[in-house]
Amino acid sequence: MANTLTKPQLLGRGLLSQNPIFKLALSMCPAVGMSTTVMTGLMLGCAVLFVQVFSSLTIALFKRQIHPRIRIPTYTLVIATWVTVIDLVLAAVFPAAYAQMGIFIKLIVAFAIITMRLETFACKESVPDSFVDAVGMGFGFMFGMVVIGFVRELLGSGTILGYDVLGFKPFMFFILPCAGFFVVGLMMAFFNWIEQKYRERMANKS
Helix, strand or coil: CCCCCCHHHHHHHHHHHCCCCCCCCCCHHHHHHCCCCHHHHHHHHHHHHHHHHHHHHHHHHHHHHCCHHHHHHHHHHHHHHHHHHHHHHHHHHCHHHHHHHHHHCHHHHHCHHHHHHHHHHHCCCCHHHHHHHHHHHHHHHHHHHHHHHHHHHHHHHCEECCEECCCCCCCHHHHCHHHHHHHHHHHHHHHHHHHHHHHHHHHHHC
């Protein structure tokens, strides 16, 4: 089925209505484990954006050469190739941040959001549409990671980007792994509430 959405709609879908973390609940492992600060969320978000975009472009370009029976192994190979690229780049350019993210960069290979977009969109649509869709989904994931990291860093450490803004640590609970589920749940509820209010407003206008 050919895409019927405009480029802005494709872009906005990944950021809002189909946000990978808050709406689709995909790739929750990094959202919980690596979202303790804004910086780690931003760095992992950038890595996922890179892999998402270039994997989608690769599949969209060569989709006619991929046999249906080996499409999933092909997706994994393509994702692994681009993960290797960003893994080496981050290790060389940002060694300190790379050390904090550790194995999570390599685990991008298994992130459900990337494989899902290759299977449901990039293998069926044009290269330009696949690019926009990948950018939207990648930025949506990055947005989710940064928002969660902001909340957890501020409430757990009293800092933002490492700078002390409160002068004390309000709730140490928020820097614990279990707090990731708590914050993600609250953000999901908030996004659903916003979407519901938007639909009610549009219904009243019509």
